Amino acid sequence: MLSDVAFGQYYPVSSPVHRLDPRTKIVILIAYIVMIFLIKNFVGFVLAGAFLLATIIIAKVPIGSVIKSVKAILFIIIITFIINLFLHKEEGAKVLFDVWLLNKITDKSIKYALFMALRLSFLVFGSSLLTLTTTPVSLTDGIESLLTPLKWIRFPVHELALIMSIALRFIPTLMEETDRIISAQKARGADFETGNFLKKAKALLPVLIPLVISAFRRAEELGDAMDARCYNGSKNRTKYKKLTFKFRDFISVFITAAVFTAVIFANIYLGGIV
Amino acid sequence: MDIICNGLGFQYSKKTEFAKYALKDVSLTIKSGEFFGIIGHTGSGKSTFIRHLNALCEVQEGSLSVGEIDLSPEKKKGKKKKEYKKRLKDLRKSVGMVFQYPEQQLFAETVFEDVAFGYKNFNEKPSAEEVEAAVKGALSLVGLDYNLVKDKSPFDLSGGQKRRVAIAGVLVAKPSILVLDEPCAGLDPAGKTELWALLHHLHKTTVETIIVVSHDMNDVAKHCTRVAMFSDGTLKRVATPSELFDDTILIEESGLEVPVTAFIKNELLKNGLEIKTDYTDDNFVEQIVNLYKSRQV
Incomplete structure (x- = not known):
């Protein structure tokens, strides 16, 4: 796997x-x-x-x-x-x-x-x-905190950290998804191992297209879910875990x-x- | 083609600190011609088991053979690798696998291309006519109009149609065993009824054996000839639905629900009314009517 x-x-x-x-x-x-x-x-x-x-x-x-x-x-x-x-x-x-x-x-x-x-x-x-x-979560928390000075020049630090944590969060999910799609295409006789480089790259198409589609679907669902909860990353947002030295x-x-x-x-x- | 497995065991992440048995000592024979049900709660090992039938999981412990094809671990060592690969292809050709939400595997620009994918993979250089005939056949099996859908993008179809196209993409290889993982997940009641009708039609015509993983005990009671129940990676019981659902305690211990007919039967029993039924809807109603009539006289 x-x-x-x-x-x-x-x-x-x-x-x-x-x-x-x-x-x-x-x-x-x-x-x-x-x-x-x-x-x-x-x-x-x-x-x-x-x-x-x-x-x-x-x-x-x-x-x-x-x-x-x-x-x-x-x-x-x-x-x-x-x-x-x-x-x-x-x-x-x-x-x-x-x-x-x-x-x-x-x-x-x-x-x-x-x-x-x-x-x-x-x-x-x-x-x-x-x-x-x-953990990925505390890593992004740390990066966000370290980049705080950039907020003064209106750099969207929180958004950047959010993108990072979402990306990290979805790596395992997408891996699982890839695994599932590979299995499904293998079951339909797809062969990912034989042939030259070009042939192998082409064989990946039936995996990549469904994967991209599902990634977009997930992104949309996640966006909707955040909207539904009125997510707003800007000012006055408190933290569940405060970092202290x-x-x-x-x-x-x-x-x-x-x-x-x-x-x-x-x-x-x-x-x-x- | 019979499926015979003996002492089958499987661990994910083998030899790491995360290793865990997903399947342990499973011995089971599924005969040709059966409409076989597999039940069990999430994580019970049923998905791992069906992955074995298509060699998507390599056999780690025990033995497994599907028809003539032996998938036991010692059969693929050394120089036999090429021969093993050939066997894999034969296996996947004769065992069609429909995963959960199969519409998520659609990828091609047209329905025709997507359905033809499997056929082209399994057959050496097929002619255009052969491909067309196969695609036509597969689409008509699932009840879609070939001329109407062949040039459409699979992504423009409705949910139910997408699923039919995906199933056609598996049927195009003309498998003699069809394995379906939760084929009804996410379908509306009408879609469900149609899908079961389709499966029965397939069972009568082109596909010898059908194996269905399901969470819905009503469906299992209604459609399957035999049922295997998995729990925590082990095979708890193999029986006909009527035998299995007699054992209400075993079903509930495994975190599953008995079918509605079994539920009513048990409630009636509590009130001192005993009926015998095989838990299919028709039989159940018949038994109740008989009972009613006998009391009237």
Whole structure:
């Protein structure tokens, strides 16, 4: 079944990481992403890796589900690795193999390519950890709250957050729907597996058309239901769950800041690629 | 074509933390020529069971065979994959599957194209005449005028017509077993009566076996020759409707409602009036009239 595909699906356990304020988690993730792109040497990656590992352990999330998340972009990572391996140029780099084509590979380019691959995987690990430990609803609440300053320039923050939460809410529903339609067309002898790319794409038409139609139908029904309840996202709308910062939020921000600083120091004292 | 399954079991999300048995140790034989009913509350495993009949769920435990086609797990290993695929096609050709709200699977620009979809999938390079004949046949089976609807968009039809077109899209492959999941859901009473009439007509003419999943016990009592009751993924009972509805307690324990005839019978029994009936409307009325007459004398 399609719904077996779990990409960063919320993992329901109770842990300090799950209980953190979503805003804290988003800010920490942003800091973490900046950090992995600032890292210049392996010591930095060790620090970032330790930080990640500690978070996974505290979050009580199975390590396998975090690692699995990299599968989705494995192709991109490999491509990036290969491109950097051949195209990265740096002063004083030693050519390792004196063979045609392979002579582009230097000791520096290997390290650089490895770093890029590591960065991308760390990026995905971190982001999937966020979605694994935060429900979609609180995630959008957090984003809405963080974007509040944009309201001053009349940016429709609440509407944006609403669109996001509706989209997230309907992913499982649409998956189920897709599954149902695929079953129905398979029962009518549709074959989605054989043939070349073009043929396969064409075979998807009997699935996509009913799916789009039903998505429109659902959207209309949802709109009607919201209208019927006089939904109005604008001013003075109160929240069922108010976000508040707790002591643990400050602790976690402090720890992140410490790791960040350590990475910067590692960069300064150990220099570039070692 | 008989359907024989032995110890059939199935888990969704197998080998994950979400794994759960949807079907457990189901042994059941459905003989050719039956008008078979499947009942059970939501989540009882009946949908998972019928998905197996079309190999939309692969057999995980136990064995299942539909006619000559064996779907047991060990039959598809290794080099036999291609042969297995061929068997799948044969299976789906002979077991027509009408899902709940089948009109939601319509996709083509014209009714003709949509009905022809199944035929073109199941037959190697059919000629235009063959396709036309098959579509004509399927549409007339479901009581639609071929010339009137063939060029229309399926989305311009009424709800009842859409459902007929969708059923025609399954019948076009000339299945010998037809499986329907809640075929009457969302239809008005007149539409329901027509649909049941259509199913009986099919049963008499082109389709050998009909298997219907239903929530409406009145329909089951009225139309089915045998009924299987599912509850929590297990097969609770297989019996004729009259045997099954005698056991009011079992039905109610499983979260189902007995048919109206059974309800009245039980109420009469409470008031000291016993009648014997097979729970079909006609028989029930007959029994009451007989009883009335015998008391008059």
